[in-house]
Amino acid sequence: MPQALPPPDDRVYRWRFGAVEFDEARHELRVSGLPVEAEPRPLQVLALLLRHVGEVVTKEELFESVWAGRVTVDHVLATAIGKLRKALDAGGESRIVTVPRIGYRFDGPVERIALGHRPSGELTFEPGQPVPGREHFLLERPLGQTLGSEVWLARQPRSREARVFKFGRGGERLSAIKREATLMRVLRDTLGEREDLVRVLDWNFETEPCFLECEYGGDSLVEWAAANAAFAGWDRDQRVDFFLQVACAVDAAHGVGVLHKDIKPANILVRQRHGGGWQACLTDFGSSRLLQPGRLAELGITGLGLTVTRPDAGSGGTPLYLAPELVAGQPPTVRSDLYALGVLLYQLLVGDLRRPMAPGWERDIDDPLLTGDISRATDGDPARRLGSVAELVERLSTLPQRRTDAQRRAGSARAAEQAQRALEQARARRPWIAATIGVLSIGLLASSLLWYRSERLREAAAMQAARAEAVSGFLSDDLLGALSPGGSGFERDPSVREVLELASDQVGRRFADDPATRGGVHAALGQAWRTLGDRERSVAHLREAERHYARAFGPADPLTLRTRYALVRTLAYSNTAAHIAEAGTLLEATDAEVGPRLQEDGELALEAAYARGVFHFQQLQVEPALEAYRRADRLQRKLRPDDAQMAANIRSNLADGTLRQGDLASAIAQLRAMLAEPLFDARRIGEGKVAGHRIMLARALRNLGQYDEALPLAEAAAAATGRILGPDDYTTLVQLSTVASIHDYAGRCEQALEIARVVRTRMAARYGEERQATLVETGNLGFKEYDCGDRETGLDYLRQAESGLRRHFGEDNVAAHSFRYALAKALAEEGRHAEGLRVLDGLNVASLTAGDSTPGWDQRLRALRGRLLLQSGETGAGRALLAEAVEALSALGSADPHEIASLQALLADVDAGQALASPSTPNGVPVPATAR
Structure with a gap:
């Protein structure tokens, strides 16, 4: 993983390497003593790379340092790198190395000569001074210092229009105001303009002093409360209403994935509304955090101040409002912002914005x-x-309704007590019974209309209680009693599987006349069997649950529809072609039944998005899966914030998808946050789920080359899953496959091959040769046999995987295309050009991109075809294809530099008239996402 860049060095240098000299002070590049014309941006990129020779500088850091706040896109950086390489190539220097999907590295050696220092970074402003870069505004008074900026109020002398300027120069000060600009754009582009959020109007991050220009949102709550007598005269309800303005702003930010992290009175501004009253306005997002960095790409926003090397630099915040878990070093969450709001609510109610929440x-x-x-x-x-x-x-x-309900409950309790006393007196005085009944009847007739709804609710609750009692009796008497025929305790220790098998056999007999309860028991059994890994039985019970719910409540009832979505998820997970096809058909039919409710923020929309995410993800259709999971994530946070199991499933799949797209840093940040999140403690979601999060983190670390950290994580996760689910369970075997891949990446062929053979054998024995998972592991074993064992056996396994996946799961199966591309590449390396060309003809760019979203698949296919044509003797056509593809891949900046170098060497051999040589390394062969 790239290391965080050190604090900026304020010295400027003259750099020399080979025949090249670069003068930072003059921004002058010379090759062999002659000046080379170069644009400013490529030279700024060169300066940053030279200051970190031998280190990886991420794309995000290059954007933040060179483009400094301007909205841009990835190809701008690739273009600048291309121009820089072209300039350096004139001196025979090709030292800029592309690190795929992460950034770039400049390889040494270099020498440098210090030329002097940059100007001092101190900010010195005075009231009345024009704002640098906004001279039509004059500084009026300082508003204070924050973590990342110095804040001033400024006014336009004629119009008296007010602005707030946050100045920063270098280091964390500049990063904070850049981060605030980024997050305010996220809020604005997602939520629109809001009165309860301060608007960012403009910024200058190119020339010093850098600043963020904001609207004037009013005085801080502390200043306003001290100067305004209205605050002291507010009653309790007015204080609560004001607080709700703040809380709604925070909730809106949370809804788009932004944590504030520093909620306090000083960061709440108060201004008068045009129609009267006071408007609270949330400000200062300089310490904030974006929970889903992928949202930036969706919105087309460059992540200024949000580099991958800084997932969360401390908890931030003000001590009085810091939640205890932040003080203990845990990462911030939605609940830590909630804690700060609770303290603020207490202070508002007592009228003292500085009072701590002490015991009592x-x-x-x-x-x-x-x-x-x-x-x-x-x-x-x-x-x-x-x-x-x-x-x-x-x-x-x-609150008003809750107070009314509380008073009603208290009144009902008193009335019941009085009625009980009256009844006792009536029994003692029988002559008065008739009169008492008459009076009570009149009262009951009047109150019955008021209590009708409550009685209906009580009837429903009573029905549910009766069903719960019946289910409890079924479990305790029919199941556990049957497993313990002596009646005095267990004569043997039944397994969970035995209990479930008995339940599955007897549920129809026990609840034959109660389809609603029978549906509920079948649904619970379906969930239980799925947890144990028996998806066939899970599917059977969920089908029964859906059928009985439809009989009891109707096919359009929410409970029936939610069960159908649960069945879709289980069918998709089962990994058979028939079940996946059935899942797709059922998903479309259920969505059609739900209709317009899919667009609402309701429970059915959540279940639909969750099911669609699972359906696409199990087919390695990463982009549509992530789109569905992002919607499910937003709805889960809103509708079921405490549903740890659902939250864990959705967020782990979001992290997995981010990982498969190659955004390693974001995936690692998401996974580390999940492992530290109290909601996902093993006591709430189970040790198996936590093991799943650890295995994904291990995969991400593996892809960054951090094998020593990745391997123990993966081995511990696989051991825990094997202990819980068994050594031959699908999840256990997939995690063991990851362990094998880490050994493979680290060059430990013998260990990798041994584990891969075990995984493939167990998968086939447990699930059959034709399951998608078995075929994927067959292909994975093919890679390792080819690299470390018998090359011919490796090719045979790749052929089996590719043809089996196409035959059973369709011609467009993503994993099939990944293995087919790998097979074609391996055949090229083996010199089998005729077979390689036949295999290549069946590939399509869309399916390859679905499995690996790195740009340039069309060019990779053209390069491989050109190579195979060259090998088959068609030199002219092959060279033309290969040369064009290599140039296009180099310009993209995202291709494997080793692969580019190999192809360039092949072109050089052709041009030199040399015989074609087959490279011995298989480094360019991609592993399908399923194995990852």
């Missing part, structure tokens, strides 16, 4: 409902807090 704070709040809400928001254990800010907003917004 509850005595300061005279409303038990508010006391409970604050307590739930600020619990020392984040797992016991409310699940989201939206939940706190909901509770506070319904």
